[in-house]
Amino acid sequence: MKCAIPVALRGVREMSGDPDGFEAWLRDRVPERGLRPKGAAVLEVLLTQPRRASYASAAEAAELAGVNVATVSRTAQALGFTGWVDLQQELRARYLSSLSAPEVAAAHRTEGELGAASLRRDLESMAVLSRRLDDGLVRTIAEAIAAARRTLIVANGSYVAVGSALGHNVGLAGYQASVVRDDADLANSVSRLEPGDVLVAISFWRLYQSTVTAAEEASSRGARVFVLTDAASPALVEAAEQVVLIPAEGVAFFPSLAPGMAVAQAIVAHLSTVDPERTRRSIEAAEAQWARFGLLHRRPRRG
Structure with missing residues (x-):
């Protein structure tokens, strides 16, 4: 009983x-x-x-x-x-x-070389992510981005790196995306969201209030909201269509970027298969401009 x-x-x-x-x-x-x-x-x-x-x-x-x-x-x-x-x-x-940043560092006190410990922690987190990540969820996000008029990516702190990589590759695949770091710019960008647009909120460790507000406002405007995080806040769960839980624990003061970056890459990998011809044309156009601007030290051979 x-x-x-x-x-x-x-x-x-x-x-x-x-x-x-x-x-x-x-x-x-x-x-x-x-x-x-x-x-x-x-x-x-x-x-x-x-x-x-x-x-x-x-x-x-x-x-x-x-x-x-x-x-x-x-x-x-x-x-x-x-x-x-x-x-x-x-x-x-x-x-x-x-915990505060110093408390996190104390909790992560590790014997030996921190560089090696950081690599081990990333490997462990990637193994957990590989077991837990729902491929169908990644596909849903990719297809939502492909169908959207525009995608707004919200990221703060060191995780701007994950947002920037996601935004860059979404654009390279042939779709509209912008990455917002500044709160005033975020407020202005959210005000332009329409039903069917997409907001991707990327937040780990301690949650920024501006990210929660953006998710809530985007949802109220009919946009589709997706969250990449390590611990889903009730406020974000309420606003989001889907939440992707990603391990992000690092060593010392710093959360790990590796699993979040891996999920961003998984999303754009799926995105490239939604409309392969569109993505091919976009990449070819970008390649032509790289050559025109002389961006690359070594130019690829012509096919």
Whole structure:
């Protein structure tokens, strides 16, 4: 027989503080029927020891909760994840988003060379992304961009690099896209969005309010909103048609750019297949102008 979780652990929204915090997020995922007592013990570990849990193996989490590994896996599934690894990935992203930059650096204190550690972390994140990324979702975003009159890409901080790469390659594929970094420019650009246009919001670690506002306004204007992030804010989920969850944890102060860039590349790879002739003409036209402007040190041989 299943019993309700203790009052302190019930998934009641009124008990939550910050709606974007890991505690509110976890409480909101508890099923209406509650959890079994052992599942509640796992949840208590997640709520009270988020740092330890976010870096622990399933066996270590089981030991902290005083249960077996199977219970940890079942609890993760009851909370809506495929298993412990997926739950842990998002728990860690949400936990880190609650920390300041110095606190993140302290949480990431790593022995040995940080360069090698950074490469290892990227490889691990790419492996997780490869398992989790829904190819159908990537195709949906690409087809939406292809069908749109215009695409607006919103990115801030270091993730401007991901937005710029996405915008550059969308244009190269033959479609209209602009990347917005400045808040005043963002407000003006959103004011011109129409039904069927696309807004792609790229935000990791700590969320910019301007990104949330842009997503909400774009959605209210009938634009299709897609979000690339490591932990989906309730406000963004409400505004977005689809959210792509991407691991972005790095080492030291810095979130990783590699998985976000990989998803951007996956989107434009799909985009190039929507109308291959259009993309071919666009690339050939760009190639001609590269030659006209003398941009390349080595010119390709003529076919």
